[in-house]
Amino acid sequence: MIILENVSKSYSTGAPAINGASLHIKKGEFVFVVGNSGSGKSTLIKLLLKELNPTEGKITVNGTELSRIKRRKVPKFRRQMGVVFQDFRLLRDRNVYENVAFAQRVIQTPTRVIRKSVPAILSLVGLAEKYKAKPKQLSGGEQQRVAIARALVNNPSILLADEPTGNLDPKNSWEIMKLLEEVNKRGTTVLVVTHNREIVNAMQKRVITMKKGIIISDEEKGGYIYEN
Amino acid sequence: MRISTLLYTLKQGLKNVIRNKVFSLASMATIAACIFLFGLFYCVVANFRYMVKEAEAGVSVTVFFDEGISDEQIEEIGNLIKKRVEVDKVNYISADEAWNEFKEEYLGEYADGFENDNPLKDSASYEIYLKDVSMQSALVTYLESVDGIRQVNKSEFTADALSSLNSLVGYISGGVILILLAVALFLISNTVALGISVRKEEIGIMKLIGATDFIVRSPFIIEGMVIGLIGSAIPLLGIYLGYDKLINYIVEKFNILSTILKFLSVDIVFETLLPVGLIMGIGIGFVGSFWTVRRHLKV
Numbered sequence: 001m002i003i004l005e006n007v008s009k010s011y012s013t014g015a016p017a018i019n020g021a022s023l024h025i026k027k028g029e030f031v032f033v034v035g036n037s038g039s040g041k042s043t044l045i046k047l048l049l050k051e052l053n054p055t056e057g058k059i060t061v062n063g064t065e066l067s068r069i070k071r072r073k074v075p076k077f078r079r080q081m082g083v084v085f086q087d088f089r090l091l092r093d094r095n096v097y098e099n100v101a102f103a104q105r106v107i108q109t110p111t112r113v114i115r116k117s118v119p120a121i122l123s124l125v126g127l128a129e130k131y132k133a134k135p136k137q138l139s140g141g142e143q144q145r146v147a148i149a150r151a152l153v154n155n156p157s158i159l160l161a162d163e164p165t166g167n168l169d170p171k172n173s174w175e176i177m178k179l180l181e182e183v184n185k186r187g188t189t190v191l192v193v194t195h196n197r198e199i200v201n202a203m204q205k206r207v208i209t210m211k212k213g214i215i216i217s218d219e220e221k222g223g224y225i226y227e228n
Numbered sequence: 229m230r231i232s233t234l235l236y237t238l239k240q241g242l243k244n245v246i247r248n249k250v251f252s253l254a255s256m257a258t259i260a261a262c263i264f265l266f267g268l269f270y271c272v273v274a275n276f277r278y279m280v281k282e283a284e285a286g287v288s289v290t291v292f293f294d295e296g297i298s299d300e301q302i303e304e305i306g307n308l309i310k311k312r313v314e315v316d317k318v319n320y321i322s323a324d325e326a327w328n329e330f331k332e333e334y335l336g337e338y339a340d341g342f343e344n345d346n347p348l349k350d351s352a353s354y355e356i357y358l359k360d361v362s363m364q365s366a367l368v369t370y371l372e373s374v375d376g377i378r379q380v381n382k383s384e385f386t387a388d389a390l391s392s393l394n395s396l397v398g399y400i401s402g403g404v405i406l407i408l409l410a411v412a413l414f415l416i417s418n419t420v421a422l423g424i425s426v427r428k429e430e431i432g433i434m435k436l437i438g439a440t441d442f443i444v445r446s447p448f449i450i451e452g453m454v455i456g457l458i459g460s461a462i463p464l465l466g467i468y469l470g471y472d473k474l475i476n477y478i479v480e481k482f483n484i485l486s487t488i489l490k491f492l493s494v495d496i497v498f499e500t501l502l503p504v505g506l507i508m509g510i511g512i513g514f515v516g517s518f519w520t521v522r523r524h525l526k527v
Binding site: 049051072075076077078079083089091102103105106107108110111150154 | 233434435436438443
C-alpha cells in the first residue's frame, strides 16, 4: 500500500529532513509514526501527499510511483487519502454539515450523493445531532471528529493523521484514537503521527520511530521508545 | 462540469466579492470610470463620424467654364473629371437649369422682368461629389489646371479639419482608456490577491482533499468577472439614461449649429456600445483575476 525505498528529502538549508527512509505499510494496517520535533514526521506526511517531492528514493502509494504522477493528476491521486491535522483546519464560517460536504463538493460529487453520505459519516463520528453547529460551538474533540468525518467522507483507502490529539485533553484524545481504530477496522489504512506516549504504549500497534530524519526503529507491536 | 459544481463555483465567486467588499467596490468604481469614459468617447466619436458622413454627402465641388466654350469641350472636361479616383458622382447643370434654380430660390415673381434673358448664360457647371472629403484639395488642384475651366468653387465646409479632429478625439480617448484599463487591472489584481490571502486556509484544504486547479481557481476568476460585469453595467446604464438628455441640451445650447449637429439615436449607439462595453468590463475582470490567480495560486 505505502512503500518508501531509500527516500531522502533535503531543503536548501540545513540537514536532510528525511534521510534514507525505507518502509512498507500494508493495506489495512494501523501505524504510529513517533519522534521529536524536527525528526521528519511531518515531512513524511507531505511526501505521501505529494506536497513535496523526495530529493532521492522512490515512494509508491497504492501501486503508483509518486514521481510518475503528472502535476494535473495530483488532485486525483490525493482523493485516495484523507488527512487530519492537529489544528483541525475547519472552515469557521460553515457549519458541520457544510464542512464535511465541502470535501465532496470540491471533487464534484453530485448533490444527491452528498445528501446521503454526509449524514452517514456524521453518524459514524457521533455528530449527527450537531450537523448545524459552527466549529466555534464545538469542543476540540468534536471539531477533530468533524475533521475526521471530512477526511473519510470520500472513502479514502488511507487516512493520514498529523498529531490528531495534539490539541486535545486525555479524554478527547482517547475518543479520537478509538474512532481512528474503528475506521481502521472498517478497512482503511491509518497512519498516525503523534507525540502521545500514553496512547502509543497502550494501543500496541506498529510503531515507526524517527530521529533527525532517520527511521531508527520499526516494531510490529511497539511502544513509545523515543527519548530526547 | 456538473451543474452543482457550476453553481458552487458561482456562489463562491459571489461570496468572494462580498467578503472583500471594499476592494471589490474600488475595483468596480475604477472599471466603471474606465467604461464610462470609453462610453463617452465612443458616443463622441460615433456621432462625429456620423456628422462627418452626413456633411460629406452634401459636399460638392463646382466647376464653371470659360466664356464661349463649346458643348463638346464641356463634355470632354466632364469625361476627364469622371475618370478621377476622387470622384464619386458628376452632375451637369446647364445654364438654363442654373437660371431656373436661381429664379425659384431667390427671385420668385420678380423673375418675370427678365423675360427670356438668361443672365447666367455662362454659368453651366459640373457639380462633383467626392468619395471622401479629405480628397477635396487634390481634386481642386487638378481642376484648376484643366484648360477651359474658369472657376472652381469648393465647399466652405472644412472636412479636413473635421477628419483631423475626429482622429484626435480617437487618439486621446484611446490613451485615456489604456491608462484606466491598466489601473483597473491593477486594482482587480489586488482585490483577487487579497481574496486569495483571506482564503489561504480554505485553498490549502481544497488542495489536500484533491480539488482540481479549475475548482480552486475558478471562484477567483468568477469574482473578477462579476466585478467587471457590475463595473461596466452601471456606467452603461447611466449613459443610456443620460444620452438623450445630453443631446437635447447640446441641441438647445448650440442651436446655431443645428445644420451640422446631427446625432445618432441612443439605440443605434448602444447596438455597438452595449456589447463592447460589457465585453470590455468582463474582459478586464477576467484578465486581471486570471493573471493574479496564475501568479499567486500555485495549486
